[in-house]
Amino acid sequence: MTAILRNEARGLRRGPLALVGVLVLFSVLYFSIYPDFADDAEALDGVMEAFPEGMIEFFGIEAIHTIEGFIAAEMYSFFWVVLVGIYFAYVSAGMIAGDVESRKMDLTLSTPVSRESVIAQKAAALAVPLVVLNVGVGVVVYVGALSIGESFDPVALTMVHLLSVPYLLVCAGIGLVLSVVVDRQRTAQAAALVAVFMLWLVEGASNVDPDYEWIGYVTPSRYYDETAILVREEYAFLDAAILLAAFVLLVLLAAGLFVRRDI
Secondary structure (H helix, E strand, O other): OOHHHHHHHHHOOHHHHHHHHHHHHHHHHHHHHHHHHHHOHHHHHHHHHOOOHHHHHHOOOOOOOOHHHHHHHHHHHHHHHHHHHHHHHHHHHHHHHHHHHOOHHHHHHOOOOOHHHHHHHHHHOOHHHHHHHHHHHHHHHHHHHHHOOOOOOHHHHHHHHHOHHHHHHHHHHHHHHHHHHOOOHHHHHHHHHHHHHHHHHHHHHHHHOHHHHHHHHHOHHHHOOHHHHHHHOOOOHHHHHHHHHHHHHHHHHHHHHHHHOOO
16 A cells, blocks of 8 residues: 555655755855855965864865865755755654644544554655755756856765765654654654754764764764765765664654554
């Protein structure tokens, strides 16, 4: 039975398209200012040396005079890691809580479908925004660079999106667990938004003070380094595997809690 999967997938088509449109506008802005920005590379390097190393790592600043470093710092380190991560957490946080609050879940569970299947199908539907966002934004960034006479290594650009999938899935997993635990949709979505944002802040703060670096190991953004991928072409497959394992555990936790929950 895949009716839930098909229904959720249809409902998740518009959101990512709108988000791609927003990111297109930011891409146009970034690519339009990059040529002048790159001309001041020497001055920029001097300014960057004045900042603490932890803060530079926090914002993903490296080789910012290159198109790879510039886009990694200006677009991927915040808009992709934070805003797109929040989007997945927000959407998934409404999947169960929204149906429970509207009493739609009563109708769903009156059919021959298990609660575990409900969780699995809703999680699987996230493939739609994952594909739309990664393909759409990847193409926009690649074409945008060509339009100003620059270019990305297509392998590195592909990997920065491919390796972001486990990270975004973990954000979605956090939202899914909160969707099962919290009764009201808006409350669950607000909690998911705050959780992802705070985890990002904690990871950044742990880079500033070496004594607290260990705290960052419990944050998903620690295992996805967009700057290392684009600038240094370093592909952390082990970190991606850790994130995938975390996502599976979050889905299993959400399923276990949902099975025991009285709705």
